[in-house]
Structure formats: structure tokens, C-alpha cells
Amino acid sequence: MSSHVLQYDLKEQLGFSQKYYDTRSTHLVRVETDDGIVGWGECFGPGTIAVANATIVEKVIAPMIVGMNALEREVVWHCVYNGLRDHARGGMPIQALSGIDIALWDIAGKAAGLPLHQLVGGQFRERVPVYGYGMMLQRVDDLAARFRDEAQQIKAAGFVATKMKIGLGVKQDVKLVESVREAIGPDMGLMVDANHCYTTEEAFRVGRELERLDVNWFEEPVAPEDHAGYRYLTTHLDVSISGGEAEFTRWGWRNLLEKRALDIAQPEVCALGGVSEYLKVLAMAHAHFVPVVNHVWGSAVAVAANLHLLTAMPDLPGGAHPASPMLEFDTTDNRFLEELLEVPLDIRGQVAADGCAAPPTGPGLGIAINEEFMRHFEIDR
Incomplete structure (x- = not known):
């Protein structure tokens, strides 16, 4: 090892x-x-x-x-x-x-x-919609203009939705989100990630503005320890509150889910305990009727694992026209996504075709x- x-x-x-x-x-x-x-x-x-x-x-x-x-x-x-x-x-x-x-x-x-998705139960879908994560904070003179350009590039690449960072203060953050929404138009999905930088009161003020801007979800608005703050926001805001990337094991997730502190759960398989623990957290989230959209950060190894898990995720709550979970894909400078594997996953090429991506077909993770x-x-x- x-x-x-x-x-x-x-x-x-x-x-x-x-x-x-x-x-x-x-x-x-x-x-x-x-x-x-x-x-x-x-x-x-x-x-x-x-x-x-x-x-x-x-x-x-x-x-x-x-x-x-x-x-x-x-x-x-x-x-x-x-x-x-x-x-x-x-x-x-x-x-x-x-x-x-x-x-x-x-x-x-x-x-x-057998590929991982068959080991864990089989595919509910062959391909998964992909959203482009980008627009990280940078020390530039006009960050709003930089974000607008990057958002338009992500849209042009074929991603079904996009996610941006905030964390510079309530007023400045709202202006950044406004600039991105203007750049991508009203129909493309938009998610906003605060990386737990706000108090509950600040997050509430930002959340009201995100409702106006038709944001899909408001990610990690407050500290991961602040379950009461999460519960307050899920209760009082219409924008969906997501989080959980900093939560570990089934026992940590049990506390979060029992408190109904999230509208969308975002387990990180490379952090919470691996695939074995992820499957338990997924089952527990679905038992509480909380949808799951995996948090994905890292290399092509993490992306491959998540592609398998997302294709194997049961529909919630189920129906003739279920909403599919999405794959998070880092569009910023990351050679470990593009060049690490003998046969690249080619997420960008797959997305350009139909906005979706499929897991590798080989046994296990299906990668070399x-x-x-x-x-x-x-x-x-």
C-alpha cells in the first residue's frame, strides 16, 4: 500500500x-x-x-x-x-x-x-448531466468581468449548469452572482458556494437575493458545525440549502439528516469514509427523502468513482420522469483531471455532445x- x-x-x-x-x-x-x-x-x-x-x-x-x-x-x-x-x-x-x-x-x-456501478446495484441511468464548477475567487481588478467571461465559456462548452464561488461580503457577493446570472441568461442552472463564510443572519440576507436570481442551491452558507443555522435557513428560505462535504461517516450524517438541516445532501466519497460509507449515507439521506448530489473535487480518480455512483443512484422519490443527479466537474486549471489516466475520461468531449457523461466501462473504477x-x-x- x-x-x-x-x-x-x-x-x-x-x-x-x-x-x-x-x-x-x-x-x-x-x-x-x-x-x-x-x-x-x-x-x-x-x-x-x-x-x-x-x-x-x-x-x-x-x-x-x-x-x-x-x-x-x-x-x-x-x-x-x-x-x-x-x-x-x-x-x-x-x-x-x-x-x-x-x-x-x-x-x-x-x-x-464488474464495473463499480454493477457492484453497488446497477445503473438507473447510463449518463449523468454534468455541471461546470468554476468562477473561483481571484485577485484581479474586475472580478465580475472575469466571472462573466468564465460563465459564458462554461455555457458554451455545453454544461447543463454552473457553480460559482462567493465569500467577499454580502453586497459584493450579490453583485458577483448578478453578473453571472446576466452572463448565462435566465434558463441555465446556477449554484452558489459560500464555503461556510457567513453567519446565519448574513446567509439569510444573501439567500433572499439568491431567490430573486433563481439560484438552484446555496451551498455551505454557514459553518458545518452550525446545524441550527442550517435548519433555520432551510426553514425560512425558498432557495435550496445544500452542504455536507465536511461531514464524516454515517454517524455525523445521521445528526445532520435527522435535524432536516439540508434540502440537498452533498456527500464527498473521498472524505466521508469511501464508497462503503457513502452507500450508507446515501441510503440514510433517501430514507429522509433528502436528494443527493455528490460533492466532487480532485482528480480523474474521484470523477470516475462518482460517475459510477451517480449512475447507480436510485431515483428520488421515483416516477416516470425523475430528476437526475448531476456530476460536479472542475473547469479550472486541473491537469490531474485531463492527463492522469492512460485513457482520459474526456468529460469535456462528452459534455459537448449532450451535456452528460458516462462512467468508464472496465472493471472496478474502469481506469488505468x-x-x-x-x-x-x-x-x-
């Missing part, structure tokens, strides 16, 4: 409400069985977080599970969770476990000769890592 942290310098800084960064990074996990089957996974977290998670994978978790049966994913998962329970019921150790669990599902698919590319961008730790 090994960790691989890849990184390169961005041409210009990108930011969200909490920070700006000038490098792109990703953390991959490689697991190999005694029979020579190799599985790949990904752990959520950039930069120094990725480096720390890589150490957790190799120095903390690997000694606990090397030698166990790779096909006994639940046994492995609970061995790690119970072994770390006093220290790591969430956060970085669960992110590290997530990458290992995804790799074990990749191995299971390869051993069975370009290991020469990986070695070129791997950093020393």
Missing part, C-alpha cells in the same frame, strides 16, 4: 472564501493484493493536508490492515475505524481511510470482472493510471 501526492504550480492563484492557493495537488492511494490486482483510490484534501493524509495512510492505517483480505471491505473499514475511534471519528484519518476503501472497491470490481505522468508530478515527502 502506498500514497502518492502529486502537485504542480498554477499559472494564477485560485481562491474560495477561506483562502487562496497557487498549487494544484491530489493524493492517490495504491493498494496491491498478493494476486497482483492493483486498486486505486483518492483522499480528499489539498497541499499539506494531502501530505499529512499520505502519512496517515502509510504509517497509521497500513500497519493495521496489510495482510487482511482485500475483498472484505467492511471488515477492513471497521478494523480501522474501531482502532482509531478514540482519536479519529472524523477529519483527516477518515479522509485517509476513504482513499483506501475506494481502492478496495476498485480491486473487488477487477476481481469480479498513467504512472509516468504520476511520477513526474509526485512530490517528495
Whole structure:
């Protein structure tokens, strides 16, 4: 079992409400069985977080599970969770476990000769609509103009909807959303992500403006710990409130869902505990009749895993004309989406055809890592 942290310098800084960064990074996990089957996974977290998670994978978790049966994913998962329970019921150790669990599902698919979506129950849809995530904060003179140009490019590329960042303050943020809505017109879906930068009172004021601008959802408006704030916003705003990327395991999600604190759940499979835990969270969300639109951030490994999971997601609540979940796709500078795989996913090419994308057809995740590319961008730790 090994960790691989890849990184390169961005041409210009990108930011969200909490920070700006000038490098792109990703953390991959490689697991190999005694029979020579190799599985790949990904752990959520950039930069120094990725480096720390890589150490957790190799120095903390690997000694606990090397030698166990790779096909006994639940046994492995609970061995790690119970072994770390006093220290790591969430956060970085669960992110590290997530990458290992995804790799074990990749191995299971390869051993069975089946793609991930068949392992978890089969496809409810062959293709998934894709929305383009972009318009990150940048230190430029006219950010509204930059956002307008980027939004128009995302629309022209064929994405069914788009998502933007905010976090500069209530008035300035509303102006940014107005500029993007004007650029894409009234008919394209628009989502707004605050990355938990507001108080509940501020989020309420922004939310009222987002209602006027016909925004699909208002993502992470307040701190992930503020369940009461989420509950207030879902109750008092008409715009849908989404979140959950910073929530871990079925137990964390149980608290969020039982409080009816979200209109849309956004689990992050590379963070909450991997595919094994994601399936439990999905079932629990649907049991509460809360729709799920996966949070997706990282490399082509994460995108491939999510494509499988989204095609295999049951319709909610079900009917002759169900609404499909969407795939989130990062349209900003990300070579780990475009060049990491031997055979690229070609999300942009698929989107240009019909606004949708399909998962790979091979066993497991259905992908092969370009290991020469990986070695070129791997950093020393």
C-alpha cells in the first residue's frame, strides 16, 4: 500500500472564501493484493493536508490492515475505524481511510470482472448531466468581468449548469452572482458556494437575493458545525440549502439528516469514509427523502468513482420522469483531471455532445493510471 501526492504550480492563484492557493495537488492511494490486482483510490484534501493524509495512510492505517483480505471491505473499514475511534471519528484519518476503501472497491470490481456501478446495484441511468464548477475567487481588478467571461465559456462548452464561488461580503457577493446570472441568461442552472463564510443572519440576507436570481442551491452558507443555522435557513428560505462535504461517516450524517438541516445532501466519497460509507449515507439521506448530489473535487480518480455512483443512484422519490443527479466537474486549471489516466475520461468531449457523461466501462473504477505522468508530478515527502 502506498500514497502518492502529486502537485504542480498554477499559472494564477485560485481562491474560495477561506483562502487562496497557487498549487494544484491530489493524493492517490495504491493498494496491491498478493494476486497482483492493483486498486486505486483518492483522499480528499489539498497541499499539506494531502501530505499529512499520505502519512496517515502509510504509517497509521497500513500497519493495521496489510495482510487482511482485500475483498472484505467492511471488515477492513471497521478494523480501522474501531482502532482509531478514540482519536479519529472524523477529519483527516477518515479522509485517509476513504482513499483506501475506494481502492478496495476498485480491486473487488477487477476481481469480479464488474464495473463499480454493477457492484453497488446497477445503473438507473447510463449518463449523468454534468455541471461546470468554476468562477473561483481571484485577485484581479474586475472580478465580475472575469466571472462573466468564465460563465459564458462554461455555457458554451455545453454544461447543463454552473457553480460559482462567493465569500467577499454580502453586497459584493450579490453583485458577483448578478453578473453571472446576466452572463448565462435566465434558463441555465446556477449554484452558489459560500464555503461556510457567513453567519446565519448574513446567509439569510444573501439567500433572499439568491431567490430573486433563481439560484438552484446555496451551498455551505454557514459553518458545518452550525446545524441550527442550517435548519433555520432551510426553514425560512425558498432557495435550496445544500452542504455536507465536511461531514464524516454515517454517524455525523445521521445528526445532520435527522435535524432536516439540508434540502440537498452533498456527500464527498473521498472524505466521508469511501464508497462503503457513502452507500450508507446515501441510503440514510433517501430514507429522509433528502436528494443527493455528490460533492466532487480532485482528480480523474474521484470523477470516475462518482460517475459510477451517480449512475447507480436510485431515483428520488421515483416516477416516470425523475430528476437526475448531476456530476460536479472542475473547469479550472486541473491537469490531474485531463492527463492522469492512460485513457482520459474526456468529460469535456462528452459534455459537448449532450451535456452528460458516462462512467468508464472496465472493471472496478474502469481506469488505468498513467504512472509516468504520476511520477513526474509526485512530490517528495
